Amino acid sequence: MRILEGEGVTKRFGGLAAVEQMDFHVDQGEVVGLIGPNGAGKTTLFNLISGVLVPKPGRIEFKSENITGLKPNQICRKGVARTFQSVKVFSNMPVFGNIYLAALFGNRNNLTSAEAAQEATDLLEFVGLSAVRSSSAQDLTLANQKRLEVGRALATKPELLLLDEVMAGLNETEVAQTMELVNKIREEGITIVMIEHIMRAIMNVCDRIIVLHHGKKIAEGSPEEIATNETVVQVYLGE
Amino acid sequence: MVTFLDIVIAGLLLGGLYALIAMGLSLQYGVARVLNISHGEFIMIGALTTWTLFQMGVSPLVSLVICGLLTFGLGFIIYRTIFRRLLKSSPSIAAFEGSSMLASFGLMFIIQNIVLIIWGPEIRGYSYLAIPVDLAGALFGANRIVTLGFAIGIGLAFYVFLSHTRMGKAIRAAAQDQATAGLMGVNINHVLALCFGFGAALAGIAGVLISMSYPVHAFMGFEYTIIAIIVVVLGGMGSIPGSFIGGFLLGLIGSIVTYFEPGLALAAYYAIFVILLWVRPTGIMGK
């Protein structure tokens, strides 16, 4: 079943088409990788899906419902959550507070504060941040801040999770841990789209990969197909 | 009979002054990131100093140099002592913009009231070059024409300085991105202090020119600050050519509104300002 579908999605900044005439879809339960060179338009596509930007022209559907033009908070409450490439945790709040807020405001079931607190505690355990629950978010390591963002996104009980380079800047061990986390999330039945530059991670975790270049989709397929696709190889070697 | 041309000329005469004032503020905000609310106080210092010197027999044209140097020094020192400290202790540029604006409010109160304690609140004026000159059939004071000449001259000189000299390029690099400018071997602290000083000097010089045609008093600064802010918003925050053009534009608008409804000129400025911020916060020249 299609959970997300985009039709002719386009976004221009002045003369530059950051995303151009993109058709894409994501099926329920899939893990889709979104790759492409720097400036290809990956983050812009996330911004379009999550409502920061509005496609013009273009149309985006979530669970067969048109969500084009909705505000980020509305899209969040429909069941789409995301993380940010440049980490956006609530720096001066405790780790727990970050997740608690998301459970309080993002969950469609309008949790009571007790339920939200319980949810936040469970999620801290799930992403492995229980030990630092009272620390200020700004005092965490980058790896932990990225985990916190994942936890915060999950607290809104999403059906679709958009991960923007959650592994960038992490060391080997941390990358491995994050891959594990992604697998754990998928086992919860949450559909994932992830932007990543670390090929090993993408190839290992994803069911399907979409390749963007200059705002256009240049290839799409299973990890094996992408690894051997000539245009893709050219784009990456031509860098 | 007042013709359309007269209104335009009056607008240009006014606009030259606005452009000069706004370029100073634009430099301070665009590069040093200080939305300097005490900008008008530097104008007031220039004007009052010129008046004082005039009483002692010093020509306002000489005062241009004296006040330019005086306000430059003052601005430079203020940046080095206050704003640099603030920049260092601010977690982000956005935080610095907020706190530096508030600090400049404090400066405004301080400068204005020191002047009030020394000079008192009296309104003063002197007569200089008040010979009427015929411009396209309407009479304008020669002092206003001198003002316009200087405003355009200084504006152009400044533009050339920014686009053709090494220091000018360093300043523009700093306006784009302070970190990169630092990497390019530009002594960023020095450049920022210089910019703030230049901005203050433009205000001081504008003050001298204003004193030739308008009354001078300790409370005069604030209105010019407001006009400078409006022009800077109009021209796109931090764009110096934008401020130059914006100044003339606002002068024209002021002159037209004054013709039809004199009481509404200031209100019209604010209306433009509020509407512009609302529909196009990047200004007419912004992207």
Next chain:
Amino acid sequence: MKQTTIDIKNVRTLGLLLIGVLLLATLPLYGSPYSVIFTTSIIMYIVLTVSWAIFSGPTGYLSLATAAFFGVGIYTIAILGEEVQLFAVILLGGVASFCLALLVGALTLRLKGVYFAVFTFGLVELIKHVLLWYEIKFTGTRGRFVVVVDNTTIYYIMLAILITLLITAFVIRRSKYGLALQSIGEDESAAAHIGVNVNVVKTITFAISASFMGMTGAIMATRWTYIDPYGAFKSLYSFMPVLMAIFGGLGTFYGPILGATIFAYLEELLITEFPYYYMLIIGSILLVTILYMPNGLVGVVQRLQRRISGGRGANP
């Protein structure tokens, strides 16, 4: 264990507050007429500061529109004071400011940082000059007389506004909307992405804070008997709350109250005889606070306390 100490502290705070309210409520019985007038001024500044801090404190949006909402209240009573009953006029002043704030809030949702500050500031001047033009052009006179109300009544109304405000501020701070406001201050875009309706939260809070300013303007205007646009829309009323809040310490409950009290006292002491020195001192305090006391007076006190209690000292 930590929980119980907090509870004890809460009970003590509540007790102190009750005693404070009781002392204030009976002031006209034992205090001199002058003390009633002076305390009214202090309360006015506290109300302006705390209501400013409700919105600007957590969100970090620097509003300079206080004078606009205060002035709208002043003009409400100047226009309606003769015809409508006092309490109703005061409420109307609040409602008018509330509506203006909703409008302004809706218009300025996209403005950030200094743009917002400058916009709100321009708003005050815009209203002032349009009003001035209108009065001169259509009514032919500048300014109006305001109904006279006795000082004790003004005092009790201000006290009632203060208590309502403190309760409102406390409730907002403790509720989930307080958290939402804080998250907006931390990162607005992230807040939106976890489902916080940032526009609504911001606008409503802004309007609530404005309504208190409007009510205050309406009642305080009766003390001045005559008002004109210059007096009613004085930009100083926009700066003072900012100054008092920052000086006292933003983000704390007591900070703004402390700051307002000190400044009202300074004003009372200096403004009539040494107005220039008063403004000079205000400017200097603002500058020194920003440069050396990022957490205001409350921050300084806390730091001292920590040092005295022999704790970790200046732990970054």
